[in-house]
Amino acid sequence: MRALITYVYLFLYAPIALVVLFSFNAGRNASEFTGFSVEWYGKALANPFLITALQNSLIIAVTSATLAAVFGTMAALGLERLGSRARAVFDGLLAAAIVVPGVVIGIATLVALVAVFGVINPAIASLWPGERPPQFGLGYGSIIAAHGLFTMALVTMIVKARIATLGRDIVEASADLYATPLTTFRQIVLPQILPSVLAGFLLAFTFSFDDFIVAFFVAGSKTTLPIYVFASIRRGVTPEVNAIATMVLVASLLLIVIARLLMREKTRKTTAGE
Amino acid sequence: MPLTMTTKRRLVTTALLAPASVWLFVFLVLPFIAMVVFSVGERGPAGGYQPAFTLAQYANLPARAAAYWNTLMLAPVGAFLCLIVAYPTAYYLAVKAPPRYRLLLVSLVVVPFWTSLLVRTYAWMYILGSRGIPNLLDMIGIADVRLLNTSGAVLLGIVYGYLPLMIMPIYVSLEKLDRRLLEASADLGAKPVSTFFSVTLPLSLPGVMTGVALVTILLLGEYLIPQLLGGGKVFFIGNALVDLFLQSRNWPFGSAIAVTLVAVVVVVLMVAMRIAWRISGTRQVDLV
CATH class of the missing domain: 1.20.5 (Single alpha-helices involved in coiled-coils or other helix-helix interfaces)
Incomplete structure (x- = not known):
C-alpha cells in the first residue's frame, strides 16, 4: 500500500x-x-511578447477575480435571504456556469458578442459625427466577462458553504444588543466569511491566470500568458518554454498554497477590531 | 415615505443579487440562446454566420463522428483509469495515513489540480516526445518507439491531469466513514477483505460517483490534452470545435456541435445525480 x-x-x-x-x-x-x-530565464524575460502576455494575464486575472469575489460574495449573502423557489433557479444557473465546459462557454460568448458587435458597431458608425467611430471588439472585456462567469459561481459556492456553517445565534445576539444590521454585518459576519472570500479570490485569480481554452476563443487579438505558452509549445519544445512553464507553475503554486491556508483558518479572531 | 421593514429587506436582497444575476443572464443565458440560434443558421460565403432556419447543421453531425467517438470512448475510459489509481490513494489517505501527515499528504494531492493544466500536460509532451523517453530507449538499442500522438498518451495525460479531482470526493466519503462500523464488522468475524467489500466500498460509493461524474464531464469538453498529446490524431469534440470556430470558420456547424456537447453533459449529469440519490442523500464535496 x-x-x-x-x-x-x-x-x-x-x-x-x-x-x-x-x-x-x-x-x-x-x-x-x-x-x-539560468540563461533560459534571462532569454524568456527579455522577450517582449512574453512580457506583454504576462501583463495582459495579470490585468485580466486581477480584474475578473476582484469582480468575482465582490459579486460572488454579495450573491452568497443575498441567496440566504431568498425564497426557496428563486433560490433554486439561481443555484441552477450557478451550477450551469460551473458545469458547462469551458470550450462551450468560450464559443457561446464569442458568438453572442460578435452578434452584438455586428449590430452596435454599424449603428455607432452611422451616428458618429467624426472620422473614426469607436469600434467594440473582443479583448480584455470579453475575457474578463467569460472568466468572471465561472469564477463568480465558484466564489458564491465557497462563501455559501462558509455561511452555512455560521451560527445564527451570534447574529441574533448582535441584533438583541441593538446593533444595526450593517454593524452586525461589519463586526460579526464579515470577519467570519473573509477568509473564504479571500480564498475564493485567489482561486478565481489562479483559474483566470491559468485558463487557456476560454481565452483562446474570446481573446480576439490579445495574447494571454497561457495562449503565448501554447503557441510556443506548438513552435517547438525548447528550454525557454521550460523556463516559462516553471515560472507559471511557481506562481500558481504560491497562490494555491495561500488559498488553502486561508480556507483552513477557522477564524479564531471573531471580532477583528479596527 | 418611510420604507417598511419588508420592503427594505427586499431592496437589500435585490441589490445583493443584482450584479450576479445580470452577469449570469448576459454572459450565460444570452450567449447560450445565441449559440442555439447560430446552430440553426447557415454558413456565410466568407465563413461566419448567415441567418436561416434549417436543421442542416444537425443533419451534418455524422461528418464529425470520429470526434464524438473518441470523446465518448476515451472520456469514460479515462475516468475509469483515474478511479483505479484514485481509490487506493484515497483509501490510504483516509484510513491508513498517519494522522499527523494526513493534511499535508492531502494538500500534496490537491495542489497540482490548481496549477496550470497546460504546463502539466506539456510536461508529458516533453517526456513522451522524441527527445524524451524514446531517445533514452534509442540509446539502449530500442529504436523508433512512438509514444506521443497515441490514444495511450492521451489516456496517460487524462489520468495525470484529473487524478486529484477523482481522489478528493472519494477521500471525503471515506473520511466520513464511521470507524465503529469497521470494528463491528471485524468483531462479527468478517475478514478485512469482506469488511472492505460489504462495508467500506458501498459506503464510499457516493464519493466514487461524484468523482467519476466530475471527471467525465470535464473530459467531455477537454481540448488541451488531446491537442498536445494526441497531436491531431486523437481528437475530441473540443478539438473539432476549435477547428470549426478558429480555423475553418464554420460557425453554425460548430454551434450545433457545441449544443450537442451541452446535451451530452446534461445527460451524464442527470444520470450521475439519479444514481447518487439512489445510493444516498446528496453530498457536498470540498474541491479545494
Whole structure:
C-alpha cells in the first residue's frame, strides 16, 4: 500500500520536477543535463511578447477575480435571504456556469458578442459625427466577462458553504444588543466569511491566470500568458518554454498554497477590531 | 415615505443579487440562446454566420463522428483509469495515513489540480516526445518507439491531469466513514477483505460517483490534452470545435456541435445525480 502511494506521488510530481530541472539545463538537449544555467530565464524575460502576455494575464486575472469575489460574495449573502423557489433557479444557473465546459462557454460568448458587435458597431458608425467611430471588439472585456462567469459561481459556492456553517445565534445576539444590521454585518459576519472570500479570490485569480481554452476563443487579438505558452509549445519544445512553464507553475503554486491556508483558518479572531 | 421593514429587506436582497444575476443572464443565458440560434443558421460565403432556419447543421453531425467517438470512448475510459489509481490513494489517505501527515499528504494531492493544466500536460509532451523517453530507449538499442500522438498518451495525460479531482470526493466519503462500523464488522468475524467489500466500498460509493461524474464531464469538453498529446490524431469534440470556430470558420456547424456537447453533459449529469440519490442523500464535496 505504501509503495503504491509513493508511486502515486512520484507520478504526480516527477513530470513537473523534470520540466523545472531542464529549465536550468545549459544545453538544448531534452534528455541530457549538460550543466546548470539560468540563461533560459534571462532569454524568456527579455522577450517582449512574453512580457506583454504576462501583463495582459495579470490585468485580466486581477480584474475578473476582484469582480468575482465582490459579486460572488454579495450573491452568497443575498441567496440566504431568498425564497426557496428563486433560490433554486439561481443555484441552477450557478451550477450551469460551473458545469458547462469551458470550450462551450468560450464559443457561446464569442458568438453572442460578435452578434452584438455586428449590430452596435454599424449603428455607432452611422451616428458618429467624426472620422473614426469607436469600434467594440473582443479583448480584455470579453475575457474578463467569460472568466468572471465561472469564477463568480465558484466564489458564491465557497462563501455559501462558509455561511452555512455560521451560527445564527451570534447574529441574533448582535441584533438583541441593538446593533444595526450593517454593524452586525461589519463586526460579526464579515470577519467570519473573509477568509473564504479571500480564498475564493485567489482561486478565481489562479483559474483566470491559468485558463487557456476560454481565452483562446474570446481573446480576439490579445495574447494571454497561457495562449503565448501554447503557441510556443506548438513552435517547438525548447528550454525557454521550460523556463516559462516553471515560472507559471511557481506562481500558481504560491497562490494555491495561500488559498488553502486561508480556507483552513477557522477564524479564531471573531471580532477583528479596527 | 418611510420604507417598511419588508420592503427594505427586499431592496437589500435585490441589490445583493443584482450584479450576479445580470452577469449570469448576459454572459450565460444570452450567449447560450445565441449559440442555439447560430446552430440553426447557415454558413456565410466568407465563413461566419448567415441567418436561416434549417436543421442542416444537425443533419451534418455524422461528418464529425470520429470526434464524438473518441470523446465518448476515451472520456469514460479515462475516468475509469483515474478511479483505479484514485481509490487506493484515497483509501490510504483516509484510513491508513498517519494522522499527523494526513493534511499535508492531502494538500500534496490537491495542489497540482490548481496549477496550470497546460504546463502539466506539456510536461508529458516533453517526456513522451522524441527527445524524451524514446531517445533514452534509442540509446539502449530500442529504436523508433512512438509514444506521443497515441490514444495511450492521451489516456496517460487524462489520468495525470484529473487524478486529484477523482481522489478528493472519494477521500471525503471515506473520511466520513464511521470507524465503529469497521470494528463491528471485524468483531462479527468478517475478514478485512469482506469488511472492505460489504462495508467500506458501498459506503464510499457516493464519493466514487461524484468523482467519476466530475471527471467525465470535464473530459467531455477537454481540448488541451488531446491537442498536445494526441497531436491531431486523437481528437475530441473540443478539438473539432476549435477547428470549426478558429480555423475553418464554420460557425453554425460548430454551434450545433457545441449544443450537442451541452446535451451530452446534461445527460451524464442527470444520470450521475439519479444514481447518487439512489445510493444516498446528496453530498457536498470540498474541491479545494
